[in-house]
Amino acid sequence: MNKATIPLLLGAILIASILTGILLSCHKEGTTVNFTKDSVIPDAQIPPIDASAPAQTETATFALGCFWAPDSIFGSLDGVIRTRVGYAGGTTESPTYYNLGDHTETIQIDYDPTQISYEQLLEIYWDSHSPTVQPWSRQYMSIIFYHNSEQRELAMETKQREEASLSRRVYTEIIPFSEFHLAEDYHQKYYLQQVPNLMKELVAIYPNFADFINSTAVARINGYVGGHVTFQALQEQLNSSWPVSG
Numbered sequence: 001m002n003k004a005t006i007p008l009l010l011g012a013i014l015i016a017s018i019l020t021g022i023l024l025s026c027h028k029e030g031t032t033v034n035f036t037k038d039s040v041i042p043d044a045q046i047p048p049i050d051a052s053a054p055a056q057t058e059t060a061t062f063a064l065g066c067f068w069a070p071d072s073i074f075g076s077l078d079g080v081i082r083t084r085v086g087y088a089g090g091t092t093e094s095p096t097y098y099n100l101g102d103h104t105e106t107i108q109i110d111y112d113p114t115q116i117s118y119e120q121l122l123e124i125y126w127d128s129h130s131p132t133v134q135p136w137s138r139q140y141m142s143i144i145f146y147h148n149s150e151q152r153e154l155a156m157e158t159k160q161r162e163e164a165s166l167s168r169r170v171y172t173e174i175i176p177f178s179e180f181h182l183a184e185d186y187h188q189k190y191y192l193q194q195v196p197n198l199m200k201e202l203v204a205i206y207p208n209f210a211d212f213i214n215s216t217a218v219a220r221i222n223g224y225v226g227g228h229v230t231f232q233a234l235q236e237q238l239n240s241s242w243p244v245s246g
């Protein structure tokens with residue numbers, strides 16, 4: 001190495017370390033939630049959001065690629081009561097993650113139609129994936145499974161609108177809902193299940209895993225872990241009762 005290359009090398013190292021610093025700080029502040037908090041439910045009691053029940057419920061069933069992220073996105077929304085992930089749309093009996101057959105990863109959302117509309121859920125559906133990209137397998141298809149004619153109409157209308165505004169083909173299928181097969185426990189509220197401290201706390205409050213899956217509070221906490229609500233907003237959500245105000 002000659003003398004002239006040494007300052008160049010030092011300069012390159014300096015620039016690389018500055019860039020790494022910027023990248024790391026973005027990662028810290030932009031894409032992850034601060035998990036130094038060991039507790040999201042300070043009094044360890046079933047929170048008000050789960051202690052009250054909404055009067056009306058309706059169901060939406062969507063497929064939009066890997067179901068982990070949608071579970072967190074839809075679970076964070078006021079008006080959404082429960083989320084669960086599973087497999088739908090195919091003919092294979094008793095599908096599992098490793099024996100999916102012709103089924104597609106799907107999320108099912110129970111919601112209070114007085115708090116959030118199917119149209120609002122569809123807006124989030126369209127914004128949360130890229131339906132103009134041709135899916136490379138049945139597992140990750142984009143599908144709207146409608147439960148009634150009103151949902152069908154809204155699905156068709158908004159699909160046409162998406163196609164018109166993007167000027168591209170939208171691959172989303174719109175088909176009648178028939179069966180939903182619940183996915184394995186480890187796929188439910190997947191992001192939250194990656195945070196051991198919070199899981200320890202929540203399993204103590206919801207020892208039965210079916211209660212854990214069906215809890216509105218757990219859906220919201222999974223939304224928080226996915227970065228869709230702040231810690232403060234989460235606290236407000238957990239402490240609100242149905243009908244959710246504000």
Ligand code: MHO
Nearest residue numbers: 065066067068105139187
């Ligand atoms: N194995 C993929 C997708 C999982 S999703 C439940 C991943 O690790 O992101 O299909």
